[in-house]
Amino acid sequence: MTPATNPGATFMARLLRYKWVRTKLRSATRHRTIGFGYLLISLIAVIIGSILSLIMRTHLAWPSWRLPIYGAILPEDYLAFVTMHGTLMLFFVLTVAPQSGFGNLILPAQLGTRHMAFPRMNAAGLWLTALALATLLAAFFAPGGAPIGGWTSYPPLSATPLAGPGEGTGMDLWLASIALFSVATTLSSINMLTTITKLRCEGLTWERLPLTVWGWFTAALLSILAFSVLLAALLLLFCDRHLHSGFFLPAQDLVSGVLLQHRGDGSPLLWLHLFWFFGHPEVYVAILPGIGLTSMVIANFSRRRVFAYRLMIATTLLIGFLGILVWGHHMFVAGLNPFAGTAFSISTIAIAIPAAAKVFSWLATTWGSRPRLTTPMLFALGFVSLFITGGITGPILAQPILDEYLHNTFFVVAHFHLIMAMAGVFGLFCATYYWAPLLFHRTLSEPLGKLHFWTTLLGAYSTFLPMHFTGLAAEPRHYSQLSGLAGPSATLLQSTLPLQRHITASAIFLVCAQLPFFLNLLLAWRRPTNNPADTNPWHATTMEWAPNVLNPHPNDQPPIVYRGPSHYTDSGKEFLPQWSAANTFNTEAE
Amino acid sequence: MPSTITPPEIDRHRISDGNNGQRPPTDKRTGGNGEGDGENWNNRPRGHRGPHERISQARIGLFFALGGDLMFFVALISVFFVTKASGHFDAYDHFINSWLPTAIPSILWLNTIALLLSSVTAEVARRAMFREVDAMDEWFGLGRPVSYRAAIWLSITLALGILFLAGQWVAWDQLAAQHVFFRSNPSSHFFYLITITHAVHLLLGIAALIVALAALKFSRSLSTRQVFVDTTVWYWHVMGALWIFLFLLLEFGQ
Numbered sequence: 001m002t003p004a005t006n007p008g009a010t011f012m013a014r015l016l017r018y019k020w021v022r023t024k025l026r027s028a029t030r031h032r033t034i035g036f037g038y039l040l041i042s043l044i045a046v047i048i049g050s051i052l053s054l055i056m057r058t059h060l061a062w063p064s065w066r067l068p069i070y071g072a073i074l075p076e077d078y079l080a081f082v083t084m085h086g087t088l089m090l091f092f093v094l095t096v097a098p099q100s101g102f103g104n105l106i107l108p109a110q111l112g113t114r115h116m117a118f119p120r121m122n123a124a125g126l127w128l129t130a131l132a133l134a135t136l137l138a139a140f141f142a143p144g145g146a147p148i149g150g151w152t153s154y155p156p157l158s159a160t161p162l163a164g165p166g167e168g169t170g171m172d173l174w175l176a177s178i179a180l181f182s183v184a185t186t187l188s189s190i191n192m193l194t195t196i197t198k199l200r201c202e203g204l205t206w207e208r209l210p211l212t213v214w215g216w217f218t219a220a221l222l223s224i225l226a227f228s229v230l231l232a233a234l235l236l237l238f239c240d241r242h243l244h245s246g247f248f249l250p251a252q253d254l255v256s257g258v259l260l261q262h263r264g265d266g267s268p269l270l271w272l273h274l275f276w277f278f279g280h281p282e283v284y285v286a287i288l289p290g291i292g293l294t295s296m297v298i299a300n301f302s303r304r305r306v307f308a309y310r311l312m313i314a315t316t317l318l319i320g321f322l323g324i325l326v327w328g329h330h331m332f333v334a335g336l337n338p339f340a341g342t343a344f345s346i347s348t349i350a351i352a353i354p355a356a357a358k359v360f361s362w363l364a365t366t367w368g369s370r371p372r373l374t375t376p377m378l379f380a381l382g383f384v385s386l387f388i389t390g391g392i393t394g395p396i397l398a399q400p401i402l403d404e405y406l407h408n409t410f411f412v413v414a415h416f417h418l419i420m421a422m423a424g425v426f427g428l429f430c431a432t433y434y435w436a437p438l439l440f441h442r443t444l445s446e447p448l449g450k451l452h453f454w455t456t457l458l459g460a461y462s463t464f465l466p467m468h469f470t471g472l473a474a475e476p477r478h479y480s481q482l483s484g485l486a487g488p489s490a491t492l493l494q495s496t497l498p499l500q501r502h503i504t505a506s507a508i509f510l511v512c513a514q515l516p517f518f519l520n521l522l523l524a525w526r527r528p529t530n531n532p533a534d535t536n537p538w539h540a541t542t543m544e545w546a547p548n549v550l551n552p553h554p555n556d557q558p559p560i561v562y563r564g565p566s567h568y569t570d571s572g573k574e575f576l577p578q579w580s581a582a583n584t585f586n587t588e589a590e
Numbered sequence: 591m592p593s594t595i596t597p598p599e600i601d602r603h604r605i606s607d608g609n610n611g612q613r614p615p616t617d618k619r620t621g622g623n624g625e626g627d628g629e630n631w632n633n634r635p636r637g638h639r640g641p642h643e644r645i646s647q648a649r650i651g652l653f654f655a656l657g658g659d660l661m662f663f664v665a666l667i668s669v670f671f672v673t674k675a676s677g678h679f680d681a682y683d684h685f686i687n688s689w690l691p692t693a694i695p696s697i698l699w700l701n702t703i704a705l706l707l708s709s710v711t712a713e714v715a716r717r718a719m720f721r722e723v724d725a726m727d728e729w730f731g732l733g734r735p736v737s738y739r740a741a742i743w744l745s746i747t748l749a750l751g752i753l754f755l756a757g758q759w760v761a762w763d764q765l766a767a768q769h770v771f772f773r774s775n776p777s778s779h780f781f782y783l784i785t786i787t788h789a790v791h792l793l794l795g796i797a798a799l800i801v802a803l804a805a806l807k808f809s810r811s812l813s814t815r816q817v818f819v820d821t822t823v824w825y826w827h828v829m830g831a832l833w834i835f836l837f838l839l840l841e842f843g844q
Contacts, residue, residue, distance in 0.1 A: 117647055117650075117651060118651055121651075186655070186658050189654070189658075190651055190654045190655050190658070191651070193650075193654045194647060194650050194651040194654060197650050198643070198646065198647045198650055199647075224654060224657060224658040224661070225657075225658065225661050227658070228658040228659065228660075228661035228662040228665070229661055229662070229664075229665040231662055232662045232663075232665035232666050232669075233665065235783075235787075236666075236669060236783075239772075239779070239783070243772055243773060244772075244773040245772070245773065245776075245779045246776070247669060247673060247779070250678070251678055251688070263688065263773065263774075263775065263776060263779075264673060264676075264688050264689070264775075264776035264779075265673075265676045265677050265678045265686075265687070265688060266673065266676070266776075267672075267676060270669060270672055270673075274665055274668075274669070277665075
């Protein structure tokens, strides 16, 4: 058949004759557009998630406070806010922004390629993620409101609408949203892994890859393994809810005074196994890109090579690998076999080894150097600080005997907010300030950036450090009210109220501390763009700063990589970028 | 004699995306893993190494996707074994296990044979895409011997795949006639869950076969046709192998 008589091809050719169709198709699958799309999704989610956390904090400190328009906050409302805050922040901010957002925006340039391996699959991932967010937010407006089971949705209460408002339609919407999200993340990870495996430019061997790429690579591998298991768990929970099976349900179950009979002898513990097999790798998905970026940014502003570069590649992979083997440490108090608890405890404490190696590498890289304390460098150092303070409580919680007491207290909330939420967000800020010249063609204001950094650091510690103390004083998680309770524990909880008010005030301060950031973005918008000739304002050595890599001209020759990243002279004044063919060092224009 | 035998007009327009002027991958023994463009292949920059690179990229993507997919089934099968072993103690301290094995309809043996045969026909189609003499003819624009032969074998694969799904439908029907439904027993949960999720994957495979057949008919570039057929067939093989495992589990693992 000749092309002229080929109906499918003729139709496509006719359609493509319209310029609008052509440009739309092209831009919708462009990784830069997709990256900004993911960042927009994260921005929406982080704004809603932060508002929810402020409402929860205000309610904890002043229980009689009424939310304007909405009215009094009932315990079930509080639990719904907990669930939605966790789900939005974990999935739609900490998974989407560092991995899919900055991954799409920067990864191809760091690999020296012009496109991703599967642009259409990539675009499908974005739209499915947007659909997942819409589905999740729809749960607020479902009859009964949003689900109240927490972001982990433990059965048996997540399996029946009898468990409370929001566990009917709201819970179904939650399941649908997370299932869509799992598919979307898997698609985006397949694209990312294939791009890293197949589309590295000439000379870019595995050892020469920047540690950011290693972070994205490991996180994508973890996503593929973990989200498939989550999808299976969601399917089984759906069957338990609607098809009368009992995978996660015991034969008999008393919920809200009603005796429920199920077939078989399922166990809620089984859901915990499946969920945390996903859930723990998930937190590494959130933090690994930040770990990689911190290494690169610290090296660049210290003008030093990353200390023990190959070891840092190995520890990234090792953290990922161990991350798959530690899920049981979330289940010490859930009725896990004590022998299994010991095994999980050992594997969890073992993660301290590669994590400590990372910290030592960061310290050794800056040690004795004269780091330029620019805003991205400050956020990278802030990341290190939070990684240590949040991480140090990890080995404490990894011991079953200590976790027994601490697990259901705010101590755990303090731990994961410092190590995952705050460190993750500092990674995102570091990325935004560092890559701003590439993203917006403008450098963000340094004074505003520094104001943003110091206030955020103060707000972060002031909010989350005291939670350790309220936790040690036995403040339980998921309690909507700490005052006016009966029994001897009431006095203990009552005594934490002054600290509660401090935490709430700090949380409000922390949110207000983000105003300089948004002001900075807004002002940058109005400022003229950087000089196009000055493509490398930080004098960085990785490929995304090479001329014409991020915005290549069609006639450009494909770039070639000649060496690994972070080559500087001892004085730090000269540097040797990955793309420079000559062996002579470029001199910094001061 | 590149000056006398030139690629067809339509392929020459595609010079910009680097697929042109280079011979399609044709190594019969390794099914497309040969060098394809024999001259100077290794000195070209990445992304410009011709059809071989496209096909290997598609295969790598499929490999990662199937890795994730297999984890999905690993999770289901783990739950299968946990549920099978779980029970409770009654008032007299007896351990009660409510698992009653579901009798597998014998038509599943026939379905399995049909699926095995379909994998063979799919492989014949895939290899046909890379037969050197014919592929070169097709690339030069001298008819479409490769696509024609592959289309026939893929159509047979499609028919066998539909036959398998119809057979699965009959099996569900037979079980329903014996009043064995999804809700009947923990073991029947798994029979339906496993066969239905596998059938959904096979439906995706059938959609891929139809897309590959459409590509064979409508696509203008030989390497595109090769990519579609090759990835579809690899997917089909993995689903076939997975079914063998799932079938043995249901037949002997209960």
